[in-house]
Amino acid sequence: MKPARVAALATLLLLVVSPAAAFTVRDMLGREVTLAAPPQRIVSLVPSVTEIVFALGGEARLVGRTDFCDYPAAAQATPSVGGMVNPNLETLVTLKPDLVFATDEGNREDTVRQLARLRIPVYLVHANRVAETLDLITRVGAMTERQAEVPRVSGEMLRRIEAVRKAVAPFARRRVLYVLWPDPLIVPGRESMLTELIEIAGGASITATDGEAYPRFSLEAAVARAPEVIILADHSTGASTAGRSAPDKWKRLTNVPAVQAGRLYSADLSILHRYGPRVPDGIEMLARFIHPEAFR
Amino acid sequence: MSAASRLALALGILGAVLLVVIALALFVGSAGLSPRAVARALAGRAGAESIESIVTLQLRLPRVVAAVLAGGALAVAGVAFQGLTRNPLAEPAVLGVSSGAAFGVVLAQISGLQLSFLEVLGVATFAFAGALLAAAAVYMIAAVPGGLSIQTLLLAGVIVGIFFTSAITVLISIMDYNRLGGVIYWLLGNLAPIPATSLALFAALALGGSWLILRSARELNLLALGEEAAVQLGVDVTRLKRRVFTAAALLTGSVVAFTGPIGFVGLVVPHVLRGILGQDNRLLVPTALVGGGAFLLAADTLARNIVAPAELSVGVITSFCGAPFFVYLLRTRYRATL
Amino acid sequence: MAPLVEFTGVGFGYPRPEREREGGFSVTDVSFAIEAGEIFGVIGPNSAGKTTLLRLLTRVVSADRGEIRLAGRVIAPLAHAELARQIAVVPQEAPRPFPFTVEQLVLMGRYPHGPGRYFETDEDQALARAAMAATGVLELAGLPLEQLSGGERQRAMLARALAQQPKLLVLDEPTSHLDLRYQLETAALLRRVNAEQGTTVLLVSHDLDLAAEVCDRLLLLDRGRVARVGPPTTVLERSLLERVFRCPVAVDLNPTSGRPLVRVAWPSGRAPRQGGDQSSPSAQGSRSEGSR
Numbered sequence: 001m002k003p004a005r006v007a008a009l010a011t012l013l014l015l016v017v018s019p020a021a022a023f024t025v026r027d028m029l030g031r032e033v034t035l036a037a038p039p040q041r042i043v044s045l046v047p048s049v050t051e052i053v054f055a056l057g058g059e060a061r062l063v064g065r066t067d068f069c070d071y072p073a074a075a076q077a078t079p080s081v082g083g084m085v086n087p088n089l090e091t092l093v094t095l096k097p098d099l100v101f102a103t104d105e106g107n108r109e110d111t112v113r114q115l116a117r118l119r120i121p122v123y124l125v126h127a128n129r130v131a132e133t134l135d136l137i138t139r140v141g142a143m144t145e146r147q148a149e150v151p152r153v154s155g156e157m158l159r160r161i162e163a164v165r166k167a168v169a170p171f172a173r174r175r176v177l178y179v180l181w182p183d184p185l186i187v188p189g190r191e192s193m194l195t196e197l198i199e200i201a202g203g204a205s206i207t208a209t210d211g212e213a214y215p216r217f218s219l220e221a222a223v224a225r226a227p228e229v230i231i232l233a234d235h236s237t238g239a240s241t242a243g244r245s246a247p248d249k250w251k252r253l254t255n256v257p258a259v260q261a262g263r264l265y266s267a268d269l270s271i272l273h274r275y276g277p278r279v280p281d282g283i284e285m286l287a288r289f290i291h292p293e294a295f296r
Numbered sequence: 297m298s299a300a301s302r303l304a305l306a307l308g309i310l311g312a313v314l315l316v317v318i319a320l321a322l323f324v325g326s327a328g329l330s331p332r333a334v335a336r337a338l339a340g341r342a343g344a345e346s347i348e349s350i351v352t353l354q355l356r357l358p359r360v361v362a363a364v365l366a367g368g369a370l371a372v373a374g375v376a377f378q379g380l381t382r383n384p385l386a387e388p389a390v391l392g393v394s395s396g397a398a399f400g401v402v403l404a405q406i407s408g409l410q411l412s413f414l415e416v417l418g419v420a421t422f423a424f425a426g427a428l429l430a431a432a433a434v435y436m437i438a439a440v441p442g443g444l445s446i447q448t449l450l451l452a453g454v455i456v457g458i459f460f461t462s463a464i465t466v467l468i469s470i471m472d473y474n475r476l477g478g479v480i481y482w483l484l485g486n487l488a489p490i491p492a493t494s495l496a497l498f499a500a501l502a503l504g505g506s507w508l509i510l511r512s513a514r515e516l517n518l519l520a521l522g523e524e525a526a527v528q529l530g531v532d533v534t535r536l537k538r539r540v541f542t543a544a545a546l547l548t549g550s551v552v553a554f555t556g557p558i559g560f561v562g563l564v565v566p567h568v569l570r571g572i573l574g575q576d577n578r579l580l581v582p583t584a585l586v587g588g589g590a591f592l593l594a595a596d597t598l599a600r601n602i603v604a605p606a607e608l609s610v611g612v613i614t615s616f617c618g619a620p621f622f623v624y625l626l627r628t629r630y631r632a633t634l
Numbered sequence: 635m636a637p638l639v640e641f642t643g644v645g646f647g648y649p650r651p652e653r654e655r656e657g658g659f660s661v662t663d664v665s666f667a668i669e670a671g672e673i674f675g676v677i678g679p680n681s682a683g684k685t686t687l688l689r690l691l692t693r694v695v696s697a698d699r700g701e702i703r704l705a706g707r708v709i710a711p712l713a714h715a716e717l718a719r720q721i722a723v724v725p726q727e728a729p730r731p732f733p734f735t736v737e738q739l740v741l742m743g744r745y746p747h748g749p750g751r752y753f754e755t756d757e758d759q760a761l762a763r764a765a766m767a768a769t770g771v772l773e774l775a776g777l778p779l780e781q782l783s784g785g786e787r788q789r790a791m792l793a794r795a796l797a798q799q800p801k802l803l804v805l806d807e808p809t810s811h812l813d814l815r816y817q818l819e820t821a822a823l824l825r826r827v828n829a830e831q832g833t834t835v836l837l838v839s840h841d842l843d844l845a846a847e848v849c850d851r852l853l854l855l856d857r858g859r860v861a862r863v864g865p866p867t868t869v870l871e872r873s874l875l876e877r878v879f880r881c882p883v884a885v886d887l888n889p890t891s892g893r894p895l896v897r898v899a900w901p902s903g904r905a906p907r908q909g910g911d912q913s914s915p916s917a918q919g920s921r922s923e924g925s926r
């Protein structure tokens with residue numbers, strides 16, 4: 001059994017056994033979060049968490065989201081409190097939340113502190129691995145009292161991930177360059193989930209051991225590592241209005257194997273950078289880019 | 297009318313304006329509270345956990361206080377720099393002092409200072425040091441014997457500002473991508489509810505710095521005679537310059553430390569006041585303190601509500617107003633002195 | 635009675651770069667005294683050190699050698715405010731830019747008498763008005779200084795100095811930018827202030843005739859040293875002036891006042907004729923002078 005599954009199951013069991021009245025949990029950063037009762041009015045400042053809540057069917061308890069929480073479409077009906085970096089505190093407070101989900105990667109520390117001062121419990125999340133994503137799903141399930149749905153959702157995810165692994169297993173790994181942002185060149189490093197997703201999809205990120213989450217990288221160094229597949233993040237979908245990927249600049253690098261083989265792809269940012277139920281979607285997309293021959 | 301009574305009248309009027317703006321800021325906001333609810337909260341008659349209490353007393357009120365302090369401090373710093381340099385276009389942002397302070401803060405954040413009280417003090421110290429460094433650089437570049445050359449001053453300010461902004465960019469580039477959004481947001485200059493202890497520190501710094509400049513207001517007037525003439529009238533010019541300089545840097549540094557860099561308040565407010573009250577710094581400094589507070593609070597209330605529920609940064613609004621204003625001043629009033 | 639101002643063996647040299655920049659020059663072994671109630675003039679060529687003397691007296695710079703006394707007290711340890719209560723300086727030019735009104739300018743002169751006060755007292759206001767009346771700028775009180783003519787500005791600056799109620803009034807080139815009428819007025823004003831209020835006046839001037847007419851005694855500076863001190867007839871002596879100013883001069887006597895009148899021997903501008911020129915004014919002038 002995969003370690004991820006063990007962790008997921010163990011946490012699940014622990015949470016099922018704990019009492020439903022006043023309780024203290026530890027969030028994903030190890031902080032203690034104390035609640036008087038299971039939360040009934042949840043505000044999610046994290047798009048990934050919003051997706052998970054909907055996937056588990058817990059949206060009845062969701063009273064607030066950010067502008068960037070754009071999936072699924074049904075989420076649009078939930079009131080928004082603004083951006084991830086600058087949510088409107090007045091609007092948030094008016095929603096009378098008893099729990100706020102936030103992340104240390106995207107929300108500001110100041111916001112978290114403000115909420116603490118307003119005595120609104122904040123549950124911090126952080127997921128850089130598939131295993132952590134599954135853990136997150138379990139935790140959200142516990143907080144929304146939808147534990148029963150967790151095995152279905154997690155199980156489905158694991159099944160699809162397994163399927164991709166099997167499909168690409170026969171093929172040699174391909175060197176992959178993932179471009180989060182072209183100019184300056186920003187790539188996924190050790191701490192980025194993308195590195196693992198690429199690995200599952202049968203590739204090897206050429207920046208896998210560099211820097212932390214998303215370091216700057218030199219174009220020359222990238223070219224020198226001769227990637228066989230180049231994937232460009234497309235920022236223009238969803239609520240983000242940042243630019244599209246621009247393949248033309250890359251097509252000029254004719255000495256790069258990826259360009260020679262015509263393996264230059266554009267990927268939907270919001271799928272690949274969220275740690276929720278669409279992780280398999282991302283992996284499947286990556287796998288089709290990296291090993292198209294596996295899916296004919 | 298004697299100067300003292302003109303001051304009293306001006307303060308009275310500005311004080312009334314300030315109260316109106318404060319009321320507006322407290323009653324208007326995204327939470328859609330009725331005026332009666334807000335009044336109840338202010339009077340302490342709403343429950344401590346009620347929406348109106350939380351929004352009014354914990355969100356709006358601290359923000360209002362922060363805005364008034366920041367606006368007053370920036371306006372007084374503007375008057376101080378203008379008196380010191382004998383140039384009505386001098387103000388913390390134009391002189392690059394805000395950028396110096398911002399650099400100090402970003403440096404402090406990178407070195408991991410978080411927000412216990414001592415560390416807030418630490419951040420403020422870094423900001424003050426940055427402001428002082430920038431102001432000193434500008435002064436040294438632009439000083440020629442006999443005073444400060446106006447063109448050189450403005451150029452020096454731009455250059456020092458660019459230098460520190462670049463320095464900030466260097467710091468940002470080694471910062472993680474995920475924290476980038478937060479820092480960039482901070483650099484726009486925002487007012488937010490500040491916790492009580494920090495607010496008390498901010499108030500002490502803002503009022504203390506303003507007091508230092510107020511004490512020097514009469515001597516700042518005399519500086520207009522020229523440094524040599526001022527010495528011959530008995531002014532200790534060296535100590536005056538040092539005191540005003542340091543106080544203005546302290547004011548700028550503390551505002552930047554608590555709210556991020558906000559520009560042009562020190563340009564717009566003193567200019568408007570000069571049009572009404574004349575050049576006497578003894579009138580300008582106290583009225584700038586009150587008028588600056590009203591101005592920034594009004595700008596922030598606008599920023600908060602104009603595209604509600606989203607919020608604009610107040611620094612954006614002051615820049616959008618201030619930059620064209622600066623150009624207007626340059627082209628009309630001060631063309632002769634350039 | 636002890637002299638009001640006393641310089642004893644005073645020496646001072648600007649550090650090198652400043653000397654070039656500000657046109658300041660050194661003075662060496664300067665000794666002289668100014669009696670209370672007199673009008674004293676300091677004259678000399680451009681590089682002589684006249685302005686330096688002023689700066690030494692008001693302690694804008696400090697003497698390297700020697701001693702300066704004011705009303706018997708050494709000035710070196712005195713605070714600037716203390717000095718300002720006794721000495722008022724009217725600079726050569728009004729400061730620019732200067733955004734204040736005439737009245738605000740004159741009130742600035744009251745600062746040394748109450749440096750701790752935030753606003754001026756009623757008494758200060760009265761004294762300022764009296765000073766403005768004395769120099770004839772009272773009607774201009776509410777106008778910005780920059781809107782005044784050159785002569786009016788000078789009178790406003792003088793009013794500010796008078797408002798300081800000094801024992802010693804110092805003027806640095808008071809008539810250099812004025813036309814004739816204002817030069818006359820200034821001279822009359824100084825005379826009046828000196829006579830009515832007993833204020834000692836120290837005048838630094840290029841204008842030898844003004845100095846001769848108005849001053850009781852003169853000090854002629856030559857390259858930082860005292861060339862001569864004394865009444866105008868003694869100091870304005872032809873051979874001395876020619877030596878110090880290094881050009882030919884003639885000294886006549888003003889028939890009305892009896893004071894010396896210094897004339898420069900202007901060149902004729904005509905080419906010299908063969909065998910000397912009998913008709914050129916300079917030749918005539920020097921001959922007629924020599925024949926006296």
